[in-house]
Amino acid sequence: MKKTDFPIPDEQLLAQVAVVPGGENRSGTFILNNHLEVCSFSRSEGLELISITKALDTYPWLRKEHYHPQGTDEGRPEGFFLRVKEGMKITLPSQAALCMTASIDRQVLHNVIILEDEASLEFITGCVSGFDLAEGDHLAVTETYVGKGAEFTHTMVHSWGPGIRVFPRSTTLVEEGGRYVSNYVSLRSGRSVESSPVTYLNGPGASAKYASIILGSKGTTLTLGGDVYLNAPGTGAEIAHRAVCTGGKIVQKGLLIGNEACHAHVDCAGMIIDAGEDGFIESIPGLQSRHPSAHMSHEASIGKISPHQVQYLMAQGLEEREAVSMIIRGFLDTGIRGLGDELERRIEEIAELAGHGEE
Amino acid sequence: MFPVPGKLEIKNLAVEVGGVRVLHNIHLTVPPGEVHVLVGPNGSGKTSLLATIAGYPQYRVVSGSISYDGTDLLPLGLTERARLGIGLLEQRPPTINGVKLRLLLDYIGGDDPERKRFIEDLIKETDHAHLVDRNIHEDLSGGEIKKAGLLLLLARQPHFAMMDEPDSGVDMDSITLLCQLMNRLLSPEREHPAKRRTGLIITHSDVILGRVSTDKAHVMIDGRVLCGGNPRIIMKKIRESGFDSCVDCLHQGE
Numbered sequence: 115m116k117k118t119d120f121p122i123p124d125e126q127l128l129a130q131v132a133v134v135p136g137g138e139n140r141s142g143t144f145i146l147n148n149h150l151e152v153c154s155f156s157r158s159e160g161l162e163l164i165s166i167t168k169a170l171d172t173y174p175w176l177r178k179e180h181y182h183p184q185g186t187d188e189g190r191p192e193g194f195f196l197r198v199k200e201g202m203k204i205t206l207p208s209q210a211a212l213c214m215t216a217s218i219d220r221q222v223l224h225n226v227i228i229l230e231d232e233a234s235l236e237f238i239t240g241c242v243s244g245f246d247l248a249e250g251d252h253l254a255v256t257e258t259y260v261g262k263g264a265e266f267t268h269t270m271v272h273s274w275g276p277g278i279r280v281f282p283r284s285t286t287l288v289e290e291g292g293r294y295v296s297n298y299v300s301l302r303s304g305r306s307v308e309s310s311p312v313t314y315l316n317g318p319g320a321s322a323k324y325a326s327i328i329l330g331s332k333g334t335t336l337t338l339g340g341d342v343y344l345n346a347p348g349t350g351a352e353i354a355h356r357a358v359c360t361g362g363k364i365v366q367k368g369l370l371i372g373n374e375a376c377h378a379h380v381d382c383a384g385m386i387i388d389a390g391e392d393g394f395i396e397s398i399p400g401l402q403s404r405h406p407s408a409h410m411s412h413e414a415s416i417g418k419i420s421p422h423q424v425q426y427l428m429a430q431g432l433e434e435r436e437a438v439s440m441i442i443r444g445f446l447d448t449g450i451r452g453l454g455d456e457l458e459r460r461i462e463e464i465a466e467l468a469g470h471g472e473e
Numbered sequence: 474m475f476p477v478p479g480k481l482e483i484k485n486l487a488v489e490v491g492g493v494r495v496l497h498n499i500h501l502t503v504p505p506g507e508v509h510v511l512v513g514p515n516g517s518g519k520t521s522l523l524a525t526i527a528g529y530p531q532y533r534v535v536s537g538s539i540s541y542d543g544t545d546l547l548p549l550g551l552t553e554r555a556r557l558g559i560g561l562l563e564q565r566p567p568t569i570n571g572v573k574l575r576l577l578l579d580y581i582g583g584d585d586p587e588r589k590r591f592i593e594d595l596i597k598e599t600d601h602a603h604l605v606d607r608n609i610h611e612d613l614s615g616g617e618i619k620k621a622g623l624l625l626l627l628a629r630q631p632h633f634a635m636m637d638e639p640d641s642g643v644d645m646d647s648i649t650l651l652c653q654l655m656n657r658l659l660s661p662e663r664e665h666p667a668k669r670r671t672g673l674i675i676t677h678s679d680v681i682l683g684r685v686s687t688d689k690a691h692v693m694i695d696g697r698v699l700c701g702g703n704p705r706i707i708m709k710k711i712r713e714s715g716f717d718s719c720v721d722c723l724h725q726g727e
Contacts, residue, residue, distance in 0.1 A: 422567045428551035429527050429561055430577060430625060440580075444571030444608070 123147050123213040123242070130302075131240025131271040133211040141235075142208035144194040146223075148216045154194065160202030161235070162195070163210070166224055169195030180226050184255050184283075193223035193254070198233035200261070207236040212254070214278070215244035220251040227268070229292075231261040241280070242273045243304070249277030256284040260292040262317060269297040269450065274304030276333055282309045290317025290346070297450045298326040301460035303334045303362070310339035310367075315349040315376075324353040325448035329464060330362025332390050337365045344376035344408065353380040353399070354448045358464055361390030369400035372408025384416035385445055387464065439465035479542040479558060479632040479671050480505045481526070486537035488525050495521045496696045499537065503633075508659055508672035508686065510704050513693035514716045519675045520564060522693070523635045526673075527561040528554040541633065560631030562622040564638045564675075569609040574621055578605060581628045592628045599624060599654060615642020616651070623654040633671045634658055640678040652684035659685065682708060692719050 123145065125135045137143035137155070142163035145152040156163050169176055176195070194210050214221050229235060241252060252274075260266050274280060280303075288294050300307060313322045324340045342351040353368040368380040384395035399412035419441055427437035442465050481503040488496035496518050503509050511519045525532040526539060528551040539546040546554055578596075582589040596602055601624050610618050619639055626634055639655060640648055655674075660666040676682065682704060690704035692711075699719050700707075710718060 420567060423569050425529055425551055426563070426567050426569070427577070429529075429555050429563075430581065431552060431555040431629065432580065433552055436580075440572055440576065441569060444569060444573075444576070447571040 123152070123211065123215055124244075127213065127215070127242050127244065128211050128240065130273040131211065131242045132238050132269070133209050133240040137209070139206055140209050141204045141206040142196075144196075144210040145213070146192060146194070146211070147213045148218045148221065149192060151192075156208075158202075158204050158206070158208075160199040160233070161204050161208065162197040162199075163208060164195050166191055166193040166195050166226060169226070176226065180228060180257060180259060181224070182257065184224065191222065191224035193225040195226050196235075196237065197228045198230060198235045198264075200230040201232045202230075203234045204236075207238055209238045209240070212239065212241045212252075213243070214247055214250050214252060217247065218250060220253060223252075223254040223256075225254065225256040227256065227258040227266070229258075229260050229264040229266045231289075232263040233261065234265040236267040237269070239268065239270045240273075241270070243275045243278050245275070247275050247278070249279075249305075251279045251281070253281045254283065256282070258284065258286040258294070260286065260288040260294050260320075262289045263291040264289075265293045265295075267295040267297070270299070272298075272300040272304075272307070273302040274300075274307075275302075276305060278304035280304055280307045280309075282307070282311070284311040286311065286313040286322070288313065288315050288317065288320040288322060291319045292317060293320070294322045296322070296324045296340075297448075298324070298328070298338070299450065300336070301327070301329040301464075303328060303330060303336050305333065306335040306337075308337045310337075310341070313340075313342045313351070314345060315343065315351065316345050317349075318346045319348045320346060321350040323351070324355075324368070325450055326355045326357075326366075327446045327448065327450065328355075328357050328364065329460065330357060330359045330364040330393065330395075332361030332393070334362035336362060337367070339367045339369075340380075341369045341371065342378065343371045343373065344378055345373050347375045349374065349376045351376070351378040353382075355382045355397075356446050356448055357382075357384045357395055358442070358446070359384065359386045359393050359395050360388050360464070361393040363393060364395045365398070366395070366414075367398045367400070368412075369402065370410055370412075372401070372403040372405055372410050374405050375407035376405070376409070378408070378410045380412045382412075382414040383445070385442070386416065386418050435465060481633060481671060481673070482538075482540045483526075484538050486525070486539060487535045488521060489533045489535050490521065490531055494535075494696065495532075496525065499698050501691060501698055501701075503671055503673055505542075505671055506669050507688040508669060508674065509701075510682065510687045510690045511673060511675045511693055512677055512690055512707065512711065517693040518696040519693050520637055521696070523561055523637050523673065523675065526554075526635065527551065527559060555629075555631075558630075558632030560626045560629050560634050562619070562626055562634075562636040562639055564641055566610055566618065566622060568611045570611060572609050573606055574609050574624075575605040577609065577625065578628055581625070595624065595627055599627070599657075616644060616647035619643055619651055620647070620654070623651065623658065627654065627658050630661070631670070633673075635672070636674045636676075638675050640676060640681055645680075648678070648680050649684075652681060655681070655685050677708075677711075679708075692716070694719055
């Protein structure tokens with residue numbers, strides 16, 4: 115029998131959010147379950163992945179330069195500190211799992227990520243609640259610093275039970291020539307998710323790309339933001355939001371602020387499979403330009419799966435469900451890779467729902 | 474590896490779309506290994522006939538029958554008919570965002586290594602590599618859309634190949650290549666070009682009719698098949714006197 119207060123999260127739970135329980139093929143791992151740090155280790159030279167409390171105790175500069183206390187911190191914060199040292203290119207991805215498996219009311223996190231100049235890393239953060247956890251709040255603040263010429267890809271995968279409320283807040287600074295890629299996948303979105311990441315591209319040539327895949331099922335309210343300030347010449351930003359509605363309320367936002375000569379594009383696309391009683395998708399792609407050489411564009415579309423698309427694929431020999439699945443997979447393809455079987459399973463689930471919706 | 478060509482037999486077919494009758498009392502037979510051409514003015518029901526044979530559900534058969542190699546097609550859906558070996562090159566196929574042509578070709582290849590190799594060779598030989606990594610029909614020119622469609626048909630190796638205006642939206646240079654692809658589809662064995670698949674093509678293009686051999690033409694007007702005969706003679710008559718002469722011809726018997 116499974117106990118909800120067992121300190122090590124269930125392997126299946128971790129797999130739901132693309133976290134490898136043993137840390138195989140990962141350069142570093144941090145696992146937090148409820149208020150307990152289960153493990154934190156690095157297998158790569160130049161990569162540090164420890165708890166934020168330990169980091170604050172070890173590095174006095176951290177609190178001065180990179181750690182900005184939030185109202186939510188309430189004394190000793192929980193969360194991780196990730197640092198890749200100057201020039202270190204880490205080939206294997208690192209991972210963090212932030213799990214809620216017991217009735218702890220709320221989990222309050224404050225993470226700090228630093229990629230020093232010319233460093234690079236792919237990082238997966240999986241946030242998940244236990245199968246039988248009825249309710250709770252997950253509040254997470256993440257500060258990310260991407261140094262000159264550094265490259266950081268952060269893929270966040272969420273999987274929440276129906277009673278969980280989630281408030282991720284993140285701020286990212288990118289310096290000259292740095293590249294930041296943020297992928298967000300939430301196919302079990304709990305009761306509500308309110309996310310409003312803000313990125314400042316402060317150095318010339320810095321770039322950011324946001325991609326998100328969200329599923330809003332019945333009983334879910336999702337508000338997904340993404341503001342990017344293009345503050346230096348030659349900066350570039352791209353936002354691609356994809357949302358599938360099966361009865362939930364979804365608001366997709368994305369605001370690009372061009373303060374210098376830059377290129378930026380925001381694309382919000384929604385697919386309504388079944389709006390149910392009060393489900394909807396609202397897309398608000400925004401542009402604000404303060405410079406004559408800021409080239410900025412946006413697009414937004416919301417629709418259902420076109421019957422002609424399904425029929426065309428069926429006329430090539432696909433079953434209806436295979437056709438719907440292929441279309442949804444294509445719709446959700448924003449270039450997010452490496453999530454393995456779990457994403458595939460969710461897409462199959464959506465395809466199943468879509469198949470019923472067509473009847 | 475090539476299939477025995479199939480026979481299409483349509484009897485007394487009447488079809489409605491959204492409650493409006495679009496096809497009336499169609500009789501049409503395409504014997505195995507023959508390629509027939511459908512001609513007729515816009516709105517005469519040619520596309521509706523091909524879509525009905527393919528099994529598009531909005532084309533509701535209200536009477537008559539369609540049989541393929543003796544199998545009644547009417548109880549079968551799009552998928553089953555496709556799997557029986559019926560293929561259609563649509564005139565205006567949909568764009569499918571995010572779905573690469575490669576994904577569909579991989580599906581068609583399935584787990585059969587020989588079929589997969591055949592498809593890979595086909596992509597190389599027909600110089601289609603640049604199309605397979607594009608989203609299906611997205612931002613393609615008229616010619617590229619037809620090429621992509623013909624590549625799919627070639628990959629599927631249907632027993633019965635239908636093509637709806639394969640020349641529409643295609644520039645003159647590309648038509649030559651399209652004709653080569655069509656001939657490759659219709660005469661799959663290079664050493665035996667007369668051993669052909671069964672086919673039904675909607676076209677009025679002299680270039681296509683000059684380069685792709687057809688056995689018989691059928692004239693459609695107002696949802697009816699009025700007559701059938703030698704393609705060259707029928708096209709010559711239509712070029713000289715237009716489709717009105719076909720209507721006159723029909724009324725002569727009254």
